[in-house]
Amino acid sequence: xxxxxxxxAATATDLQDERLAAPQGFRDHLRGTVRRxxxxxxxxxxxxxxxxxxxxxxxxxxxxxxxxxxxxNLAFDMVSLGVIALGIVCVLLVGQxxxxxGSVSGVAAATTGVVMVRHEQPLVLAVLVAxxxxxxxxxxxxxxxxxxxxxxxxxTLGGLLAFLGxxxxxxxxxxxxxLPYDSxxxxxxxxxxxxxxxxxxxxVTAAGGFLAAGxxxxxxxxxxGLSSVSTRWLAAQALxxxxxxxxxVYYLNRTRGVPWxxxxxxxxxxxxxxxxxxxxFGRSLYAVGGNAExxxxxxxxxxxxxxxxxxxxxxxxxxxxxxxxxRLAAANQSTGTADxxxxxxxxxxxxxxxxxxxxxSAFAALLGVLVIQSISSGLxxxxxxxxxxxxxxxxxxxxxxxLDSAARRSRQAHGRG
Amino acid sequence: xxxxxxxxxxxxATTGVLSLRGVSKQFGAVAALTGIDLDVAAGxxxxxxxxxxxxxxxxxxxxxxVYTPDAxxxxxxxxxxxxxxxAAAHQLGIATVxxxxxxxxxxxxxxxxxxxxxxxxxxxxxxxxxxxxxxLLRELSARIPTLGIPVxxxxxxxxxTVAITRALLGRPxxxxxxxxxxxxxxxxxxxxxNLIERLRGNGLGVVMISHNMDDVRAVxxxxxxxxxxxxxxxxDARQVSSExxxxxxxxxxxxxxxxxxxxxxxTPREGQENP
Numbered sequence: 117x118x119x120x121x122x123x124x125a126a127t128a129t130d131l132q133d134e135r136l137a138a139p140q141g142f143r144d145h146l147r148g149t150v151r152r153x154x155x156x157x158x159x160x161x162x163x164x165x166x167x168x169x170x171x172x173x174x175x176x177x178x179x180x181x182x183x184x185x186x187x188x189n190l191a192f193d194m195v196s197l198g199v200i201a202l203g204i205v206c207v208l209l210v211g212q213x214x215x216x217x218g219s220v221s222g223v224a225a226a227t228t229g230v231v232m233v234r235h236e237q238p239l240v241l242a243v244l245v246a247x248x249x250x251x252x253x254x255x256x257x258x259x260x261x262x263x264x265x266x267x268x269x270x271x272t273l274g275g276l277l278a279f280l281g282x283x284x285x286x287x288x289x290x291x292x293x294x295l296p297y298d299s300x301x302x303x304x305x306x307x308x309x310x311x312x313x314x315x316x317x318x319x320v321t322a323a324g325g326f327l328a329a330g331x332x333x334x335x336x337x338x339x340x341g342l343s344s345v346s347t348r349w350l351a352a353q354a355l356x357x358x359x360x361x362x363x364x365v366y367y368l369n370r371t372r373g374v375p376w377x378x379x380x381x382x383x384x385x386x387x388x389x390x391x392x393x394x395x396x397f398g399r400s401l402y403a404v405g406g407n408a409e410x411x412x413x414x415x416x417x418x419x420x421x422x423x424x425x426x427x428x429x430x431x432x433x434x435x436x437x438x439x440x441x442x443r444l445a446a447a448n449q450s451t452g453t454a455d456x457x458x459x460x461x462x463x464x465x466x467x468x469x470x471x472x473x474x475x476x477s478a479f480a481a482l483l484g485v486l487v488i489q490s491i492s493s494g495l496x497x498x499x500x501x502x503x504x505x506x507x508x509x510x511x512x513x514x515x516x517x518x519l520d521s522a523a524r525r526s527r528q529a530h531g532r533g
Numbered sequence: 534x535x536x537x538x539x540x541x542x543x544x545x546a547t548t549g550v551l552s553l554r555g556v557s558k559q560f561g562a563v564a565a566l567t568g569i570d571l572d573v574a575a576g577x578x579x580x581x582x583x584x585x586x587x588x589x590x591x592x593x594x595x596x597x598x599v600y601t602p603d604a605x606x607x608x609x610x611x612x613x614x615x616x617x618x619x620a621a622a623h624q625l626g627i628a629t630v631x632x633x634x635x636x637x638x639x640x641x642x643x644x645x646x647x648x649x650x651x652x653x654x655x656x657x658x659x660x661x662x663x664x665x666x667x668x669l670l671r672e673l674s675a676r677i678p679t680l681g682i683p684v685x686x687x688x689x690x691x692x693x694t695v696a697i698t699r700a701l702l703g704r705p706x707x708x709x710x711x712x713x714x715x716x717x718x719x720x721x722x723x724x725x726x727n728l729i730e731r732l733r734g735n736g737l738g739v740v741m742i743s744h745n746m747d748d749v750r751a752v753x754x755x756x757x758x759x760x761x762x763x764x765x766x767x768x769d770a771r772q773v774s775s776e777x778x779x780x781x782x783x784x785x786x787x788x789x790x791x792x793x794x795x796x797x798x799x800t801p802r803e804g805q806e807n808p
Contacts, residue, residue, distance in 0.1 A: 129667045133678040333660075340664045396654030399640070403648055406639035413635045414649035415620060474639035528685075 174494030203432030211473025221437025222452030229293030250434025258423030292448030323358025405473030556605030598622030690721030
């Protein structure tokens with residue numbers, strides 16, 4: 117308190133304030149993580165704990181739940197809903213909502229079926245038309261919000277009905293359009309797996325990449341005179357990540373293996389996470405969700421950001437719809453209806469995305485959909501009908517949001533915003 | 534210091550970086566500003582005071598490029614300029630810190646500082662941004678312990694610091710502060726006043742809009758009074774008394790403030806003396 121001279125040069129620029137507790141090594145990082153969690157900065161912890169609890173319960177009720185076969189199915193089944201939930205994260209981040217993702221996914225599924233089967237066009241064209249329709253719908257929502265100031269809640273509620281109608285009109289009384297089993301799309305969603313050796317390579321590369329990126333960043337920070345994480349802490353994290361991934365690959369490969377469709381989902385999650393955290397555009401999504409007026413004054417094109425968020429959401433919803441049709445090998449009247457909307461939104465929120473904008477991540481969609489799909493899969497194994505599924509999913513959503521609110525209060529009390 | 538303008542030598546403070554001559558603005562039938570003259574030099578704090586409706590906000594908006602004046606000229610380094618948009622004003626070297634600060638509370642300090650002007654937007658250079666943030670904060674001797682926390686976790690004074698620091702990113706020559714101490718406590722106000730003195734020390738011209746006579750007298754070099762959209766005198770802040778400024782603001786030596794003071798002087802309470 118008494119010394120006023122500048123701190124010695126050995127102290128990193130960002131740690132010179134004497135009020136700061138500076139982490140030095142492995143133990144300090146671990147301790148800091150625990151302290152952050154206790155203050156309510158829980159990050160992904162609650163949802164990971166939720167997955168563990170749900171898996172434990174279902175495994176104790178039915179020993180096949182955690183079997184390799186069932187987890188492979190889970191990896192297949194979560195992709196469609198997960199991709200839709202990724203889109204929901206985008207619109208929730210800017211403080212908007214899209215209630216029509218289910219219908220949009222249904223329209224995309226029906227479009228794929230119509231173009232591919234009824235008009236006998238190539239698969240690529242069918243998928244492009246379906247996803248392009250999704251992008252167009254998102255652009256439309258953006259225009260309705262920006263030009264007419266219609267709240268997205270209302271506009272997309274209208275869209276929910278209108279696009280459900282479009283889906284039924286496209287199918288024209290046919291209950292379903294069956295996609296041929298030998299088409300690439302269906303095979304991709306049902307029988308294509310990453311070769312075992314390649315899957316291990318992916319797992320090891322992911323951990324190695326994490327470590328390399330971390331070390332590179334730490335070295336750059338040291339050169340810039342900023343604090344950096346200890347190499348041992350990074351190595352420990354990379355090792356844990358690598359071990360988890362290798363084990364997952366090993367376990368899934370005991371039966372069928374890692375689906376390519378699941379890899380597509382992982383790539384989409386990582387790509388969105390990169391866009392959200394490492395680009396100026398991603399930052400403007402958070403900024404618009406946090407304080408649209410401040411973002412506007414900072415020179416951000418707020419209307420453009422809204423439009424981009426809706427386009428991303430509807431495009432991802434359409435992609436999810438195509439994948440749902442592929443998984444079922446059919447586009448039918450109920451694709452994307454019933455609980456798809458609410459499950460996608462619930463997945464994003466369970467994963468920790470705020471309904472009020474400005475907070476969330478791509479991993480939120482991944483973990484949230486894992487929770488929801490686990491519940492669904494577990495109850496199916498127990499031969500319980502959908503009534504239980506709705507009730508339990510609803511309860512989990514309530515617990516997740518309540519926990520999030522409590523954590524937010526704790527964060528505020530501990531000055532972590 | 535990194536600011537381009539050198540601190541003004543004593544005695545030359547009258548040749549301004551920014552000068553307004555006869556600036557007027559009309560809203561329908563209402564003349565919000567009529568023939569306003571104002572000079573701001575490098576290394577000088579000019580306080581603009583006035584009652585509600587005196588035209589302070591309109592003046593800020595003209596200087597920050599939100600409104601264009603109907604008449605009059607704006608001179609920047611002696612050359613006539615037009616401020617078409619906030620971006621144009623910023624480009625020229627006039628930065629504005631609005632009263633509501635316009636920060637995103639969910640983003641951390643460095644994200645807020647570089648919002649809308651990120652370094653390498655397709656692969657954010659966090660390290661360069663953090664380094665530059667610390668440089669700026671050190672220049673201002675600002676006391677923000679860490680840049681990694683969301684702005685929501687900062688105090689009012691710290692938020693004001695962040696907002697002012699952000700304004701400095703574009704290396705402006707003139708900085709406009711709209712009611713910088715309005716919502717702050719005693720200690721935080723002092724913190725912000727220190728910050729304003731450091732801005733002056735770094736050679737910036739500061740225009741400070743304020744209601745608070747104590748703050749004005751504490752940091753300003755000159756006080757420009759607006760009344761009903763017109764200039765009503767420019768005072769040397771070190772010489773003028775609060776009564777004179779209040780008289781200029783209200784337009785009469787016999788005003789509500791002086792009447793109140795006289796009343797309280799006539800009936801002094803126990804243990805309390807009035808000047």
